[in-house]
Amino acid sequence: MRRILVIGIGTGNPEHVTVQAIKALNRLDVVFLLDKGQEKQELLSLRREICARYVEREGLRMVEVPDVVRDPQVASYTDRVDGWHQARAEILERLFASELGEAQCGGILVWGDPSLYDSTLRILERVRARGKVAFEHEVIPGITAIQALCASHKMPLNRVGGSVLVTTGRELAAAGQLEADEVVVMLDGACAFKHLRDDADIHWGAYLGSEHELVRAGRLAEVADEIERVRAEARAEHGWIMDTYLLRRRKPR
Numbered sequence: 001m002r003r004i005l006v007i008g009i010g011t012g013n014p015e016h017v018t019v020q021a022i023k024a025l026n027r028l029d030v031v032f033l034l035d036k037g038q039e040k041q042e043l044l045s046l047r048r049e050i051c052a053r054y055v056e057r058e059g060l061r062m063v064e065v066p067d068v069v070r071d072p073q074v075a076s077y078t079d080r081v082d083g084w085h086q087a088r089a090e091i092l093e094r095l096f097a098s099e100l101g102e103a104q105c106g107g108i109l110v111w112g113d114p115s116l117y118d119s120t121l122r123i124l125e126r127v128r129a130r131g132k133v134a135f136e137h138e139v140i141p142g143i144t145a146i147q148a149l150c151a152s153h154k155m156p157l158n159r160v161g162g163s164v165l166v167t168t169g170r171e172l173a174a175a176g177q178l179e180a181d182e183v184v185v186m187l188d189g190a191c192a193f194k195h196l197r198d199d200a201d202i203h204w205g206a207y208l209g210s211e212h213e214l215v216r217a218g219r220l221a222e223v224a225d226e227i228e229r230v231r232a233e234a235r236a237e238h239g240w241i242m243d244t245y246l247l248r249r250r251k252p253r
């Protein structure tokens with residue numbers, strides 16, 4: 001049966017790739033790469049670089065296909081994501097059937113870890129449910145942006161015995177306040193931290209793990225404007241940005 005390896009590759013540093021991931025890369029006949037457009041060529045190049053650096057077996061084929069984007073015309077967020085997942089499922093189904101032999105192994109390289117704000121595993125379940133192409137899959141974990149953030153700031157994620165809320169910029173903006181003492185925010189394209197009135201410290205990082213890494217930390221009220229400015233400049237320079245931050249209430253409840 002066809003086998004798909006979903007391999008977490010870390011967040012921008014080829015040295016994030018684990019020994020388990022390297023072994024998995026060396027089992028692949030084909031690697032599927034989704035091209036996210038001109039602005040995000042660096043993300044694609046890093047995947048190519050990882051294969052070039054770690055794959056020793058001959059004959060690995062790279063199959064690159066243009067990724068689909070969410071349809072901005074669809075008003076509801078859930079419907080928009082659903083349509084996007086469906087389109088990606090159709091692409092993968094077609095690739096598995098046309099590019100992978102019955103007994104071959106294909107790989108999908110997932111940024112960070114496949115369990116965290118990534119839909120590859122959900123999409124594979126869709127492909128399976130459609131019943132047109134049979135496959136088994138395995139998951140190889142990777143270093144997440146949260147771990148990279150903590151390492152760069154040399155900080156533990158949680159307070160002693162404390163819990164941590166992991167959320168998105170969208171959810172934080174909707175809440176308008178911190179809903180836990182420690183909050184990690186991902187997928188924030190609009191600096192949701194700016195609108196908070198909580199007295200908190202922020203530990204922010206962009207391009208974590210890569211040569212372009214940027215980090216800032218301090219009392220939110222004092223550094224929010226600087227982070228917003230640095231973020232905008234970096235985004236303009238590179239054409240894309242990925243950033244993550246931890247907000248920590250100064251007085252835990």
Ligand SMILES: C[S@@+](CC[C@H](N)C(=O)[O-])C[C@H]1O[C@@H](n2cnc3c(N)ncnc32)[C@H](O)[C@@H]1O
Binds near residue numbers: 110116117185207244
């Ligand atoms: C679609 S999610 C993927 C998360 C990924 N699966 C992980 O394990 O970190 C993308 C978000 O992850 C965060 N992220 C990923 N890579 C990052 C990096 N190198 N530096 C900072 N944040 C990053 C950002 O919040 C970004 O918006």
